[in-house]
Amino acid sequence: MKIIVNGEALETGAPTLAALLDDLGKGAAKVATSVNEAFVPKHQRTDHSLHDGDRVEIVAPRQGG
Known part of the structure; x- marks a missing residue:
């Protein structure tokens, strides 16, 4: 299926949001x-199931200021 991740088109077979994060190497990361x-x-x-056309945002905290 085709989804949008952080504004970029991505082809994925991940059935859930957790599986997508694992595929992207962010499964253990602290992200929103x-x-x-x-x-x-x-x-x-x-x-949380993913569907064709979903728009996913993955945000990691940053330190500094």
Whole structure:
């Protein structure tokens, strides 16, 4: 399926948000996620199914200021 991740088109076979994060090497990272502009908490990522055309945002905290 085709989805958008952080503004970039991506072809993926990942069935869930958790699987997508694993595929992208971010499965263990501390990140915030949203799908179609709705926040998805960490404990819901395994159950959150992805669909063709979804818009996923993955944001990592940064230090500094």
